[in-house]
Amino acid sequence: MPDDAIVEVEGIGKTYPGGVEALRNVNLAFPRGKLSTLLGPSGCGKTTLLKIIAGLIPHNAGEVRVNGKKIQGPGPERAFVFQDFALMPWATVLRNVAFGLELRGVPRAQREATARRYIAEAGLSGFEASHPNQLSGGMRQRVGLARALAVDADIILMDEPFSSVDEQTRRKFQEDLLDLLRHRRKTVIFVTHSIEEAAYLSDQIALLSPRPGTVSRIIRPNVDRGRSADEIRRDRNYLDTVDEIWQILKQYV
Amino acid sequence: MTLFGKKIPIVFSLLIWFIVWEAIGQAKFSSIIPPFSGVIQAAITILPTEKFHTAAMISLRSFGIGMALAILAGIPLGILMARVQGVGRILGMWVNIFVSAPISALVPLLMAVVGIGETTVVVTVFLFAVFVIILDTQVGVVHADRSLVDMARAFGAKRHQIYTKVLILSALPEMLAGLRLGAIRGVKGVVIGQLLVAIIGVGELFELYSQHFLMEEFWALVVTVFLFAFAVSEAIAALERRVEYYASAR
Numbered sequence: 001m002p003d004d005a006i007v008e009v010e011g012i013g014k015t016y017p018g019g020v021e022a023l024r025n026v027n028l029a030f031p032r033g034k035l036s037t038l039l040g041p042s043g044c045g046k047t048t049l050l051k052i053i054a055g056l057i058p059h060n061a062g063e064v065r066v067n068g069k070k071i072q073g074p075g076p077e078r079a080f081v082f083q084d085f086a087l088m089p090w091a092t093v094l095r096n097v098a099f100g101l102e103l104r105g106v107p108r109a110q111r112e113a114t115a116r117r118y119i120a121e122a123g124l125s126g127f128e129a130s131h132p133n134q135l136s137g138g139m140r141q142r143v144g145l146a147r148a149l150a151v152d153a154d155i156i157l158m159d160e161p162f163s164s165v166d167e168q169t170r171r172k173f174q175e176d177l178l179d180l181l182r183h184r185r186k187t188v189i190f191v192t193h194s195i196e197e198a199a200y201l202s203d204q205i206a207l208l209s210p211r212p213g214t215v216s217r218i219i220r221p222n223v224d225r226g227r228s229a230d231e232i233r234r235d236r237n238y239l240d241t242v243d244e245i246w247q248i249l250k251q252y253v
Numbered sequence: 254m255t256l257f258g259k260k261i262p263i264v265f266s267l268l269i270w271f272i273v274w275e276a277i278g279q280a281k282f283s284s285i286i287p288p289f290s291g292v293i294q295a296a297i298t299i300l301p302t303e304k305f306h307t308a309a310m311i312s313l314r315s316f317g318i319g320m321a322l323a324i325l326a327g328i329p330l331g332i333l334m335a336r337v338q339g340v341g342r343i344l345g346m347w348v349n350i351f352v353s354a355p356i357s358a359l360v361p362l363l364m365a366v367v368g369i370g371e372t373t374v375v376v377t378v379f380l381f382a383v384f385v386i387i388l389d390t391q392v393g394v395v396h397a398d399r400s401l402v403d404m405a406r407a408f409g410a411k412r413h414q415i416y417t418k419v420l421i422l423s424a425l426p427e428m429l430a431g432l433r434l435g436a437i438r439g440v441k442g443v444v445i446g447q448l449l450v451a452i453i454g455v456g457e458l459f460e461l462y463s464q465h466f467l468m469e470e471f472w473a474l475v476v477t478v479f480l481f482a483f484a485v486s487e488a489i490a491a492l493e494r495r496v497e498y499y500a501s502a503r
Contacts, residue, residue: 074407079408090496100409103411104409
């Protein structure tokens with residue numbers, strides 16, 4: 001295990017009521033300030049694992065530690081970006097982004113100022129007063145990301161955030177995400193079923209095998225992220241990583 | 254409505270009915286159908302009278318109190334049934350029975366319990382309105398977006414915040430639909446309650462007019478009650494349309 005793991009998952013098991021075993025004895029460490037991916041075919045329990053780390057669903061065995069402390073439900077050091085965006089349709093972009101702060105009782109003027117800053121950073125200036133149904137899928141997910149950043153959590157948990165977004169938007173979004181992470185030292189735990197996405201974004205990839213979900217391999221792609229997106233996509237190591245992951249995942253499909 | 258390929262405002266459809274009504278009335282087809290113009294005249298005569306005002310006030314008060322109680326009981330109960338599985342299972346069957354049961358048949362029974370008077374009418378309004386409010390609130394909360402609840406929890410919402418900031422707002426379209434249907438039933442409740450048990454308010458007037466065969470006055474009252482129910486339902490529907498706009502993205 002790396003010395004500076006911000007999130008540690010130890011012996012996690014999860015059986016859903018009804019007897020479906022989603023996860024068995026999952027052990028993982030997520031390094032601080034890095035982007036880690038949970039990758040696997042559908043049904044491998046990767047979203048379940050992410051939601052357990054978030055404290056949203058209870059687990060049957062093992063424990064999750066954040067900064068060395070065992071978690072009991074959700075906490076302010078973790079923020080979540082949802083696959084289906086989970087935006088409140090009755091609220092404006094501004095209120096949606098400020099929602100985490102609203103729940104914490106931050107005064108209105110202060111939380112809206114913070115929200116405006118993150119809305120601008122997510123590239124949504126001018127849409128503060130819009131409602132979610134007036135935005136495209138990509139823009140909605142930017143709102144979801146801005147909301148997660150606004151609460152200033154150290155750890156951002158992302159559940160297939162780009163899966164309901166079209167390909168061009170997805171690429172742009174991935175690049176923006178990498179940019180953003182370079183500037184702040186956030187730890188990101190990212191769930192995806194896209195091999196390319198995992199190899200492109202991650203410092204560490206945990207491959208999960210299905211039924212019951214368990215860690216089958218951990219890969220640390222040696223991709224130099226100091227360069228442009230197009231260079232990364234032509235990089236030897238990047239292509240090798242994609243190939244290596246495919247060789248492993250092939251047997252589960 | 255469209256006629257010969259042209260869109261016609263809804264009032265014209267009413268206008269056509271009034272013309273048909275007038276024609277049937279003028280033809281003296283039946284003594285219980287007076288001409289519409291006669292009904293209008295009767296309305297102009299009775300609406301400003303002291304007797305009508307007193308009757309309307311009594312009826313409005315019963316309606317208001319009954320509806321308020323139905324809302325105060327129906328919405329929390331609906332939320333409870335949606336959120337607590339046991340409560341939903343135990344009460345669900347009863348609510349479903351009562352929402353379709355002929356409550357009018359129970360009204361004479363009420364007399365034995367709460368006596369004859371305004372209270373009976375209030376209870377009748379309550380019974381007419383409350384079940385559909387419970388049912389629609391329950392449906393709204395059950396169908397509230399699961400991931401919005403997860404989202405609120407992930408961002409540290411306390412229990413009461415999940416209700417006030419997510420669940421209730423999420424269920425608002427269904428709740429308003431229940432309120433609208435409840436209000437329409439409530440109007441029926443007032444009239445039926447006043448007619449069947451307590452001969453007071455508008456019910457007393459209905460009784461009076463029909464016994465003395467004052468058909469113009471009788472119909473004038475029917476139209477007035479209908480217009481009141483229509484206005485209440487339209488007011489809530491206007492609110493619904495505003496909410497629907499935000500809810501359409503669900």
